[in-house]
Amino acid sequence: MSEAIEVRGLSYRAGRSFELRDVSLTVPRGSIYGFLGPNGAGKTTTIRVLLGMTRRDGGDVRLLGHSIPGELPGALARIGYVPERPHVYPSLTVADALRCHAAFHHRWDGVWAEQLRRQFELPLDRRVGRLSKGESGKLLMLLALAQRPELLILDEPTDGLDPMVRRDVLTALLDYVSETGATVFISSHLVHELERMCSWVGVLDHGRMVAELPIDVLKSGIKKIRLTDTPVNGHHPPFEVLSRGRDAFETETWVVRGWSDPMVQYFDTAGATVREVVDLDLEEVFVELLRSGREVTS
Amino acid sequence: MRSEMTQMLRLQWQSSRWLLLVLAVICIGLPQASVRLALWVGGDDVLASGRLLAQLGSTSGLYPFLAAITGALVALTAWNWDHRTGHVYALSLPVSRTQYALLKLWAGAVVMLVPVLAIWAGAWIATAMTTLPSGLRAYPFAFGARFLLAALLVYATVFALASGTIRTTLIVTGVFCVLFIGGSIAVPWIESQFGVDLISPTQVLGEAFTSWPGPFRVFGGSWLLIDV
Numbered sequence: 001m002s003e004a005i006e007v008r009g010l011s012y013r014a015g016r017s018f019e020l021r022d023v024s025l026t027v028p029r030g031s032i033y034g035f036l037g038p039n040g041a042g043k044t045t046t047i048r049v050l051l052g053m054t055r056r057d058g059g060d061v062r063l064l065g066h067s068i069p070g071e072l073p074g075a076l077a078r079i080g081y082v083p084e085r086p087h088v089y090p091s092l093t094v095a096d097a098l099r100c101h102a103a104f105h106h107r108w109d110g111v112w113a114e115q116l117r118r119q120f121e122l123p124l125d126r127r128v129g130r131l132s133k134g135e136s137g138k139l140l141m142l143l144a145l146a147q148r149p150e151l152l153i154l155d156e157p158t159d160g161l162d163p164m165v166r167r168d169v170l171t172a173l174l175d176y177v178s179e180t181g182a183t184v185f186i187s188s189h190l191v192h193e194l195e196r197m198c199s200w201v202g203v204l205d206h207g208r209m210v211a212e213l214p215i216d217v218l219k220s221g222i223k224k225i226r227l228t229d230t231p232v233n234g235h236h237p238p239f240e241v242l243s244r245g246r247d248a249f250e251t252e253t254w255v256v257r258g259w260s261d262p263m264v265q266y267f268d269t270a271g272a273t274v275r276e277v278v279d280l281d282l283e284e285v286f287v288e289l290l291r292s293g294r295e296v297t298s
Numbered sequence: 299m300r301s302e303m304t305q306m307l308r309l310q311w312q313s314s315r316w317l318l319l320v321l322a323v324i325c326i327g328l329p330q331a332s333v334r335l336a337l338w339v340g341g342d343d344v345l346a347s348g349r350l351l352a353q354l355g356s357t358s359g360l361y362p363f364l365a366a367i368t369g370a371l372v373a374l375t376a377w378n379w380d381h382r383t384g385h386v387y388a389l390s391l392p393v394s395r396t397q398y399a400l401l402k403l404w405a406g407a408v409v410m411l412v413p414v415l416a417i418w419a420g421a422w423i424a425t426a427m428t429t430l431p432s433g434l435r436a437y438p439f440a441f442g443a444r445f446l447l448a449a450l451l452v453y454a455t456v457f458a459l460a461s462g463t464i465r466t467t468l469i470v471t472g473v474f475c476v477l478f479i480g481g482s483i484a485v486p487w488i489e490s491q492f493g494v495d496l497i498s499p500t501q502v503l504g505e506a507f508t509s510w511p512g513p514f515r516v517f518g519g520s521w522l523l524i525d526v
Contacts, residue, residue, distance in 0.1 A: 077392035
């Protein structure tokens with residue numbers, strides 16, 4: 001069976017200031033894939049290109065085995081999409097929006113939609129344009145889930161929502177995923193939120209992919225190493241050095257990728273002693289990846 | 299497909315119902331107003347002398363204008379909500395762009411029947427309530443059909459123009475403007491300066507569109523509700 005999302009060599013240019021360069025990513029079926037990147041990295045643009053909303057300059061995109069944009073309607077019938085900003089016509093009431101969405105999505109689950117609506121406390125007669133930010137976020141998630149998609153593409157779905165609403169929305173999402181085994185592609189810059197739920201992570205910065213790994217590999221493979229002395233230059237390390245410098249206590253500190261415990265010998269031969277190997281949380285990994293990616297680029 | 303058509307019709311109705319209501323009121327009132335005005339201005343002998351036609355002719359220019367306004371406004375409301383949301387909702391629906399545009403085109407054409415039926419009803423009521431002089435006949439059905447055709451023509455044109463991005467619309471409109479304005483200024487100037495006889499693109503395009511079998515021919519001629 002093909003992957004849920006396969007992107008190869010995607011390129012897109014918007015004016016002189018922004019471009020996606022040779023973006024390749026693979027989202028395995030059944031995974032929850034966190035698409036990380038700082039603001040302006042190109043996450044929303046990538047999603048819009050994936051969904052055929054923006055015409056790309058080059059590369060191949062396949063969603064659930066459908067070639068995009070040639071087989072877009074077939075793919076969209078199996079995809080739930082939550083955009084960065086509300087996209088439902090603001091003049092419609094919640095009831096109208098549900099009716100409209102149901103008419104176009106033949107797998108629409110009306111009973112569950114009503115159940116979710118009650119759970120989210122969305123008033124049927126309220127106009128979409130008059131919903132609060134939290135209510136709007138809930139409505140978008142409801143619309144995406146009740147069409148019973150095999151793939152959910154969520155563009156910062158909880159951005160700007162209060163913790164209560166965020167929990168409601170993510171709980172509904174995770175319940176659906178655990179019930180159906182659907183794939184989730186979720187973009188965010190809220191790293192802690194993704195750390196708890198994602199099985200895969202892709203990092204985008206300045207329009208290019210910096211990393212794409214299973215989250216446990218990513219986290220276990222990137223370490224912060226504190227050393228007693230500065231190693232002698234000239235030895236080629238068996239790992240990738242993402243950054244090195246001195247911390248506030250003037251201790252030599254390296255952030256490395258591809259670390260395993262036997263590699264401590266490298267420092268012994270380089271005239272330094274490893275004082276401490278520190279696990280990084282996803283946010284620290286994210287920051288280090290961005291920093292090293294930018295150093296390489298510059 | 300039926301559910302999509304029904305839903306699109308519902309959306310079109312919701313986005314344009316107040317506009318349709320206003321247009322319907324104007325469309326139902328205008329034929330009656332123009333006939334009443336002709337009777338009032340023509341005086342006592344208007345029916346006997348047949349001056350009715352001349353009086354009706356003075357207001358007949360309002361009908362093609364109203365048809366054009368009706369078509370243009372309904373076409374603009376068809377895309378209004380999509381433009382306001384950056385087309386994101388439409389593009390996320392599992393239908394092809396062509397299919398979506400055709401659904402919208404169909405829905406707009408259907409709701410446009412409201413003002414068209416109103417003008418037909420207005421024309422029918424106005425002529426039914428008037429005793430016509432001998433030799434004159436009322437044509438409310440043909441009048442309504444002509445109104446429908448003219449409105450549909452403008453509707454289709456504006457619908458196509460408004461379907462694109464603002465940039466595309468401006469480019470297409472700009473090309474036409476340059477062609478018309480440039481043609482009407484440059485051609486006479488070149489002719490007078492160099493003593494040559496050129497074919498004006500403005501004139502060629504204008505004639506192609508407005509003379510038979512040009513599509514906008516329907517706007518020409520007299521729009522008389524009552525004629526010989």
